[in-house]
Each structure stands twice: as structure tokens, then as C-alpha cells.
Amino acid sequence: MLYIALAAAAGLIGLDQLTKILIDSNMQLHQSIPIISFGDTNVLNITYERNPGAAFSILEGKQLFLILFTAVVIVVMLYLMLSKRVKKPKYIWSMSLIVAGGIGNLIDRVIRGEVVDFIDVRIINFAVFNVADICAVLGALGLLLFVVADEIKEQKNKRSAKKSTAAGEIEKSTNEDK
Template sequence: MLLYYIIALFIILVDQLTKYLTVQSIPLHETVEVIPSILSFTYHRNTGAAWSILEGQMWFFYIVTVIVVGVIIYYLHTHGKEDRLFALSLSLILGGAIGNFIDRLFLQYVVDMIRLEFIQFPIFNIADMALTIGVGLMILYLIRDEWKEYQKKKVGKTSD
């Protein structure tokens, strides 16, 4: 179980380090090209959620994040040992949620910096990546879990 908290902590640390380095080395709204036409870093302040939805609604984000973190910790303790994919997805979501929560709590906005040049996509950060990957893994876990249940029912019907 400790491993999954270490993963979440690692995500938080890398997220906060990259945000700190961005703020210290890139002027607001300026872009530093990393891989031409593919990847750049742009210092952006996001006062909302993904795609800047619900801008300025900090109390909403505080409440939702505290609830989400509580639920994740509960499920990690009660069901995390049952499935590694489930626990990994929770740890990624936990790390991402806390990473962005730290920004919202202390800065009143989230520092975003990763920009994909080859598509029209919002600027994001490490916490956002962890959240996205965590949710993707959770969806895979749920599909796999439903498939296992379906197979059990199917086998049960054929043996009747």
C-alpha cells in the first residue's frame, strides 16, 4: 500500500518542481520551444479546471478536491490491495489532484506549462497528465472488472 502513496508523492514533487522551474525561468505567457512544431513550454495561469472551465470558482475546487482526496484514500485503503491497476489509477489521481490543489490553495490559480504545438490543445502540467492517465487506467480497470463479472455469469449459466 505504501508504494501507491510513494507514487502519489513522486507525482506531487515532480509537478511542483516543474511548476517552480517554469515560474522561475519563463515569463508569464512566454513560450520556450523544446521540440520545434511538437512541444514547447508556455507559462500560463489557469484559474479554472480543464480548458479553463469554472474560472475563479476556487471554493468549489477546494471542496471538490478535499472530497475526492478523501474518497481516494478510503478506496485505496479498503480496496487498493485487491487490484494493482485500481490502486495505481487511484495513486495517479491522488497525486494529480493534490498537485493542482497546492497551486489553487497557495496561488489561487494552477501553473500550466506543457504545450503541444501540433494540435489545438490546452496548456497542461504534470498533475493534469497524472489525472488523465489515472482516469484512463480507472476506465480500463472498470471495463476489465465488468468483463470478469460477465465471464463469471456466463460460466455460471452454462454450468446450470
């Protein structure tokens, strides 16, 4: 299952790079093409932008930091998965998405010095993003939700075990009194 998740990540990296190449070679910077509209309202556009920073252009001009940070995250995630320290499929899939997103944008930073963005959701006036961003965000959200859900489940199990132990002690004490 690990290798299927990593193969899917490789496919997503390929899709990310293919879309960026198509945008870069067929559009001019800042050009926008409406894809979905309702009346006069553009909901989804393909808009060619380049981002020299991270999300919302934070850390603009900090390319070396972004490259090193992304590389470390990718290496740690791959190590955890390949060393079998992470075994649950939900974690493996989430981490594979993070790796795909990280590698997709890392390629851009190393080759272009900035990230190509093109998915422009206008209805919510959101930042322009790309396939790698979608992978990284979905992977991070999934990982966060799964960790929190597992922690809640573990805490409930601990409380149930304490109640069972306490109930057993009371029953044992009651039987000894007879």
C-alpha cells in the first residue's frame, strides 16, 4: 500500500508539473481565462501568476529557506514512511500528498526561482494556487484531522479502561466483604 501511495504521489507531481508547463508555455503572466461563470460573475479562472514566496506570498525573497525547509519536510516524511515507522494507511496517504505537494513546488523553486500558480477561485477571492498546493493542503489537513481523531479515540479508551478497572475493584471489594 505504501508503494501505491508513493506512485500516486509521483503521478500527482507529474500532473502538477504538466499543468505548470502548459500554463507557462501558453499564457502570458497575469493573463486570466474564465472557466466557470454564473451570469457576470467569474467563479473559476485560469490565471497565470508566479509566486516568489510561500502561500499568499509570505516569505517572499527567502528562496533558500523555502527550499531547505521543504526538502527537510520531504526527507522526514519519506523516512517515516519508508522505515515503516508510519503504518496506518490514512497517515501514509496524507503524508504522500504532503510529499507530492512539496516536491511539485520544490521543483519550481529550484528551476524557476518561484512557483507557477494558476487556479483562481474568484467566488471566495482566494489566492491563486496550483495542483501541488492542493496536495500539500489536503495532506496536511488530513494528517491533522487523523492525529486529532486518533488522540480523542485514545483518550476515550483510556477513560473506559479506568472505569472498567475501577468497576472491577469495586466488585472485587464487594465480593470480599461477603
